[in-house]
Amino acid sequence: MIRQILNLTWKEILQIRRDHFLLLFLILAPSLQLILISQNTAKGLHELPVAVLDFDQSSLSRELITAIDNTQEMHTLLFPASRQELNALIDAGEANIGIVIPPDFHRQFFGNQPEPAQIQVLSDGSNILIGSNAGPVIQGVVGQLSKRYFVSLIPIDFGGVQIETSALFNPTLNFQWFAIPSTLAFITYQVVLVIAATGFVREKELGTLEQLMITPLRRLELILGKAVPAIILGIFNFNVLMFVQTYIYHIPIRGDYLLLLGVAIIFVIAIVGEGTVISVLTQSQQQAVLLVFLFTILEVTISGYLVPIENMPAIMRGLAEVSALQHFMSTMHAIALRDASFRNILPHVSAIAAFAVVTNLIAWRSFTRVV
Amino acid sequence: MLAAVLKPSGGHAAIMGYDIQRHAEHLRHFTGYMPQRFSLYGDLSVIENLEFFADIFGVRGAVRQQRIERLLHFARLEQFKARAADHLSGGMKKKLALACALIHQPQVLLLDEPTNGVDPVSRREFWDILADLHLENVTILIATPYMDEAERCNRVGLMYNGQLIQQGSPAELRQFVPGEMLAVYTSDLLGAETVISTYPQHLGHQVYGDRIHVFVPDAAANVQPLQAFLQDHDVPVQRIRPDAPRLEEAFIYLITQQQAT
Numbered sequence: 001m002i003r004q005i006l007n008l009t010w011k012e013i014l015q016i017r018r019d020h021f022l023l024l025f026l027i028l029a030p031s032l033q034l035i036l037i038s039q040n041t042a043k044g045l046h047e048l049p050v051a052v053l054d055f056d057q058s059s060l061s062r063e064l065i066t067a068i069d070n071t072q073e074m075h076t077l078l079f080p081a082s083r084q085e086l087n088a089l090i091d092a093g094e095a096n097i098g099i100v101i102p103p104d105f106h107r108q109f110f111g112n113q114p115e116p117a118q119i120q121v122l123s124d125g126s127n128i129l130i131g132s133n134a135g136p137v138i139q140g141v142v143g144q145l146s147k148r149y150f151v152s153l154i155p156i157d158f159g160g161v162q163i164e165t166s167a168l169f170n171p172t173l174n175f176q177w178f179a180i181p182s183t184l185a186f187i188t189y190q191v192v193l194v195i196a197a198t199g200f201v202r203e204k205e206l207g208t209l210e211q212l213m214i215t216p217l218r219r220l221e222l223i224l225g226k227a228v229p230a231i232i233l234g235i236f237n238f239n240v241l242m243f244v245q246t247y248i249y250h251i252p253i254r255g256d257y258l259l260l261l262g263v264a265i266i267f268v269i270a271i272v273g274e275g276t277v278i279s280v281l282t283q284s285q286q287q288a289v290l291l292v293f294l295f296t297i298l299e300v301t302i303s304g305y306l307v308p309i310e311n312m313p314a315i316m317r318g319l320a321e322v323s324a325l326q327h328f329m330s331t332m333h334a335i336a337l338r339d340a341s342f343r344n345i346l347p348h349v350s351a352i353a354a355f356a357v358v359t360n361l362i363a364w365r366s367f368t369r370v371v
Numbered sequence: 372m373l374a375a376v377l378k379p380s381g382g383h384a385a386i387m388g389y390d391i392q393r394h395a396e397h398l399r400h401f402t403g404y405m406p407q408r409f410s411l412y413g414d415l416s417v418i419e420n421l422e423f424f425a426d427i428f429g430v431r432g433a434v435r436q437q438r439i440e441r442l443l444h445f446a447r448l449e450q451f452k453a454r455a456a457d458h459l460s461g462g463m464k465k466k467l468a469l470a471c472a473l474i475h476q477p478q479v480l481l482l483d484e485p486t487n488g489v490d491p492v493s494r495r496e497f498w499d500i501l502a503d504l505h506l507e508n509v510t511i512l513i514a515t516p517y518m519d520e521a522e523r524c525n526r527v528g529l530m531y532n533g534q535l536i537q538q539g540s541p542a543e544l545r546q547f548v549p550g551e552m553l554a555v556y557t558s559d560l561l562g563a564e565t566v567i568s569t570y571p572q573h574l575g576h577q578v579y580g581d582r583i584h585v586f587v588p589d590a591a592a593n594v595q596p597l598q599a600f601l602q603d604h605d606v607p608v609q610r611i612r613p614d615a616p617r618l619e620e621a622f623i624y625l626i627t628q629q630q631a632t
Contacts, residue, residue: 171550207410211471214374214404215427 026289029297036301036316037198045133045310051078051095053086058106064119066163068099069143075135090168092124092344096310098122098128099138100298109161110149117161125167127309127339133257135151135165169254169337180249181332183239185267186305189325190296192234192268196275197288199226200367205285223367227272234268255335259342265350267328273359274324278365302344324355372511374404374481386479391533401427403477404420407484407514409464413457417448417467420456421474428475442470461491469500480504485522498523509600518619527618531626541618548616548624549574551590553597555583566604570597577623584620 016022050068054061069076078095080086089095100120100275108117119142123134142161170177203209214223239261245251253260274295282288300306302316303325309317320326327348334340334348372379374393379487384391389398411420421442425435443449446466451459456467465485472480486494498520501511513524521527521541528538537544556562567576567585572593574586587593590613601608 006405207406207408208412210376210406211410212401212427213376214402215424216399216429217427218396 002159022130029294033297045073048096049077050097051089052099054101055103056101056105061101096124097134119163123167123172123199126333131167131173182329185329188238191237192271193292194271194274196230197278197292200279201282201288204327230272239262255338260335263331270324270356273363274361310313324352327351391394402479403472404481405468411456413478416453418452424474446470462489479510489544544621547621549586550588550617552614552615553585555611558607566606
């Protein structure tokens with residue numbers, strides 16, 4: 001019995017050795033996954049854009065702003081003139097954190113008034129990581145500042161500063177509100193990629209592609225005939241998932257559903273292009289599925305699904321910029337939770353559209369070369 | 372390649388006067404092609420496959436219905452209309468593939484080893500269908516490893532190692548066999564073969580299962596001398612009789628010649 005098992009094992013080893021594609025995959029994919037994930041998880045929040053509304057305009061308030069800017073986590077970038085402007089910046093996603101310093105900040109800080117100095121911290125709760133970390137980071141900065149002026153450690157409520165934090169869009173910082181839309185986008189990506197990636201290669205394997213090529217079907221008709229059903233299936237799938245998200249998980253869609261659907265359509269077209277490239281260039285369905293698996297591993301890390309992009313090192317954030325899934329996830333959060341307008345999400349939409357054009361052009365080029 | 376699935380690495384070919392590369396799209400309407408491997412949709416039924424190819428070839432309306440009915444009858448697949456193509460027998464699959472290749476009534480039919488792995492009864496049926504098509508003035512180009520199938524064609528080209536060795540009608544090709552043929556039945560094939568090579572009138576020989584085909588200048592005149600020659604060398608001989616050479620003998624002879632040069 002052991003002999004027979006060994007015989008079979010030897011045959012399997014021979015076959016794997018012949019299958020260079022599988023061999024390369026077995027070596028490359030797991031290491032890649034380990035490296036990407038460990039690279040990403042090591043870092044904390046990094047240089048988040050902060051908008052400051054400073055009514056106090058004192059040397060103390062300026063000192064506070066510099067101290068915040070000096071942290072690794074935050075970067076004071078924008079200085080709106082009014083509350084409306086501050087809110088607009090956060091809605092648009094240009095600032096992740098808003099800080100409001102009231103007019104009598106320095107007087108209350110130094111004076112022995114009964115009520116302590118107050119600052120208000122608004123964070124973008126549509127990203128759970130930012131929402132939950134903004135308060136503690138500011139708390140740390142203010143603590144340092146108090147220590148410098150009052151020498152000894154003074155309790156915050158005595159001559160110190162009261163920090164009032166509120167997470168916008170997701171006031172209770174419900175983790176599901178953040179995670180489920182991301183998961184939905186991720187599942188849509190996977191489903192569409194698998195459908196498109198197995199499209200041509202299945203016909204290649206069955207020999208039916210040869211049969212189709214001797215019919216009067218033109219190449220453009222052939223490639224569109226395979227892409228259209230994949231796109232329809234992808235959009236159907238997206239709507240089913242949105243239904244589950246809304247009616248089973250009760251996650252609100254604050255923005256325009258039609259706008260979201262429009263972006264989803266562009267996204268699905270982009271991913272169908274990506275899948276078609278895989279399908280045209282591979283020789284078997286097994287190869288295609290392994291490649292889908294590889295892309296999925298990549299996307300888990302660079303899309304911000306596992307680790308929010310604000311948390312990534314610079315190189316990874318560069319990669320995240322070219323991930324259509326990352327832009328789609330951001331759009332999901334922006335429209336569903338922040339009621340973002342078309343102008344707010346325009347950078348994401350352009351990125352997804354550019355991705356769609358590029359993948360489909362590559363798909364067409366490789367298709368006309370192979371067929 | 373003739374069906375414009377593969378790009379030729381060199382040279383020219385034309386079907387009905389149209390260059391296969393320059394007029395590939397145009398030719399698709401006149402040629403039908405049946406690949407060696409079964410390449411229809413196994414998860415679609417017989418009728419769905421036919422309908423799909425009819426639609427792709429632009430066969431519509433009443434004509435479509437009529438033609439599908441006719442092809443189903445022709446291929447004797449009427450009872451299996453609703454069956455998934457994957458669940459057909461090897462022979463039925465071939466007939467369905469042929470029906471699909473005929474959906475647009477091509478004038479030229481290209482068949483790549485159409486009867487590989489088909490049982491003898493289905494094979495005969497398949498050739499009956501081809502004969503009917505031939506009577507309807509369809510030109511059929513067929514690649515086959517079976518010489519008995521080649522015998523049924525009007526013109527045969529013998530290919531070996533990618534080279535066209537000879538072409539002509541089966542009768543013409545049979546002429547390439549040297550002299551005439553004697554079939555020698557013996558219980559000692561190995562012994563007989565060595566001895567036969569030394570027979571003075573020997574022009575060549577081929578071993579077939581229980582017999583040796585010997586080529587000599589005059590078959591009738593050599594029956595007795597050969598029998599005597601073999602018995603002199605202690606080779607048991609059951610029977611020697613003149614036989615008409617087939618395409619198979621001609622093909623093997625021509626290839627041996629080719630290998631010798």
